[in-house]
Amino acid sequence: MSLDEGVDAPPVVEQSDAVAEPIIVETPPPFRPSVLGWVARGLVLVAVAAVVVLVPATASNVDVLRYSQAVIYAIIGLSLNVLLGYTGQISLGHQAFVGIGAFTSAYMVTVHGQPFIAAVGMAMVVGGLQALFLGAVSLRITGLYFALVTLAYGTMAEESLFNIQSLTGGSAGQPAPKPAGFTTDLRYYYLCLAFLALVIWVDWRLMKSKGGRALSAIRENPRVAATFGTDVKVYTLMAFVVAGVFAGLGGALLAHNDTFVVRDLFNFQLALVFVIMTVIGGLRNRAGVVIGSAFFALVGHFFEKLFHNGLDLPVLKVLPKEYAPIVIGPMLLLFTLTRHPGGIGQQIRPLQRWLRGGRFSFKDTHDSEVRVSDVRA
Amino acid sequence: MAKLLGSRTALVVTSIAVVVAAALLTRYGQKQALVIGVITGAGYGLVALGLVLIYKSSGVFNFAQGEFGTVAVYTLYGVHDLAGVPLVPAMLVGLAASAAMALATEQIVIRPLFNAPRVALLVATAGVSLLAISLELWLGEARLRFIQPALGRLDRISVFGIQVSDQRLLVLAALLMLAVLLGLFFSRTNVGLAILGVSQEPVATELMGISVRRLSSFTWALTGLLAGIAGMLTAPVVGSFGPGFLTSTSLIPAFTAAVLGGMTSLPGAFVGGVVVGVAQSLAVSAPAFKEIPGPGAVMVFVILVVVLAVRPQGLLGKTS
DSSP: OHHHHHHHSOOOOOOGGGSSSOOOOOOOOOOOOOHHHHHHHHHHHHHHHHHHHHHHHHSOHHHHHHHHHHHHHHHHHHHHHIIIIIIOOOOSOHHHHHHHHHHHHHHHHHTTOOOHHHHHHHHHHHHHHHHHHHHHHHHHSOHHHHHHHHHHHHHHHHHTGGGOHHHHOGGGOEEOOOOTTOOSHHHHHHHHHHHHHHHHHHHHHHHHSHHHHHHHHHHHOHHHHHHTTOOHHHHHHHHHHHHHHHHHHHHHHHHHHHTEEOGGGSSHHHHHHHHHHHHHHOTTOHHHHHHHHHHHHHHHHHHHHHHHTTOOOHHHHHSOGGGHHHHHHHHHHHHHHHHOTTHHHHHHHHHHHHHTTSOOOSTTTTTTOOOGGGSOO | OHHHHHHHHHHHHHHHHHHHHHHHHHHTTOHHHHHHHHHHHHHHHHHHHHHHHHHHHHOOOOTTHHHHHHHHHHHHIIIIIITOOOHHHHHHHHHHHHHHHHHHHIIIIITTTTTSOHHHHHHHHHHHHHHHHHHHHHHTTTOOEEOOOSSSSOOEEEETTEEEEHHHHHHHHHHHHHHHHHHHHHHHSHHHHHHHHHHHOHHHHHHTTOOHHHHHHHHHHHHHHHHHHHHHHHHHHHOEEOTTHHIIIIIHHHHHHHHHTTSSOHHHHHHHHHHHHHHHHHHHHOGGGTTSSSHHHHHHHHHHHHHHHHOTTTTTSOOO
16 A cells, blocks of 8 residues: 555655765666566555555454554655755654644533544644744754753643643543544554555655645755745744644554553653654655554564564564664664665665666666755764 | 953843842741752752753763763672672772763764764764663663662761761762862862863864864863763762662753753753752742642743753853
């Protein structure tokens, strides 16, 4: 599903002007896969879609909750990707973005008895508004200092906003029942999947639009972009609003998946996990971000499974599953930063090219790779 | 010279403002909050000093700074409270642990990313921080630990009519002594001067025959020590600690303090720490903020945003 959607996206904007040596462009003979080639590509896509759709259908209820969480994390990862990847602004307070969505939706459903869809809509609106506020701050404060502001913002949300008794239920938390018609975990999983598809589609269309091109121009060099008449303020704010709306949606879905929101969930560690999963997924590569996010949502679960099935690794006995993502994550992050700055997105690029109807080759994986270094400082 | 004078003027203005604020607070019965704020703030200042040192030497916002201190606290707890080693040797072991962690971070994470952009480094130090927190969660069983106070029993001493616990006074004395020692270190010793030199003119310093890399390692170890001292002094005052102790209590206030001090000024970081500490303590105790949950965090956020928006060079920083 995710792979399938990501593949439709065109290659990311060329980074080649940053490369020192000039690339001599020869006109290569256009490559067309044979009929058998197209069939093979189709089969792979169908297989991926089948895994995404069918595996949860055969899983137990507890497992399905985890799969739904993976899908929701993918939405959150895409939200953070808008900031980190497209605008080059780092957010260390993304748990607040998500938490505000979660509490808004729970508040609307539980306190005001609104239907699910209205609550999710409200969560998206509120998420967008608070992102707009932070975006306005980012216009004045950039780079490292902005990262600091988001960090302080996240902590403030955690300690102050999420403690407002009447809105969030304080330390007791707020119930958030599953919507009518999607009360089983499996149905809710498909609902989340549908929302993820929607987010990927919106993200893809937005990045193809004038706004998306403006964003990449601004990320490359805000001054040059402004010189060419790009409205830096408007498009940066737009990106923040999009990220906030996605994060609000992710938060609302997360709330109703757990059927309960507690403020302790949205701590600093979660914000770091969000950043790590997005960076490891590979900035500006939708499929990579989705895979990276799902991996971090599921890694603890996999550990448990392996252990349960009798695989006897000493590590698995020692490392409890709830700590697996936060122990493994930073190690992978440091490895990614120092060795493979393009993350998973870089690794799967040959496969993506092949699926799109190109040759399968490991060559030229370097020219269009996306680096963490694109984040503005 | 004008620059120096400028920063002096800022210092004078800040000092006057602090004195006026203190007088007002005493007048309006917030003495207690003031004293507690100063002591907490001195702890922030210590962490902020480390942040500024690293920013000057490596150009990194070090999000792992708090964890250097937490590791020291865990080591102190394990060696002193669990294994029964006397306090002073146990503290030395704790300091060694935090310095070792800082040094390891520099060698394993910062060195390979020497040419990477600063934001990649920031994400990397955040990763180090998360790794440390998760290791503490995993190995420390994710619960709060209660740490014995350094002085046998908790006494409240009356100073100028303010009740202060002797723990806090001990912290204040230690911090003042440390501030003086650091001041001497950076103005009198060759290593201290070399660190300042590297932070201002790395190339020129290298040409003078000073190894920038070795100094960088030294700076990181020094900041590890500072964070370790901050952690081991504040944990007994709070009375308990858990995973990510110093990160959650001090990292953001310390960054705010460093920004307030201009991010490059060492005295500025310390003064900034005291200002943030007092402001936070007032927000917590003032009746006007009773209705707001988590007033301390709100106050820190407001200070940070206002300083960055209105005076990005900080109170004592250089205008560039």
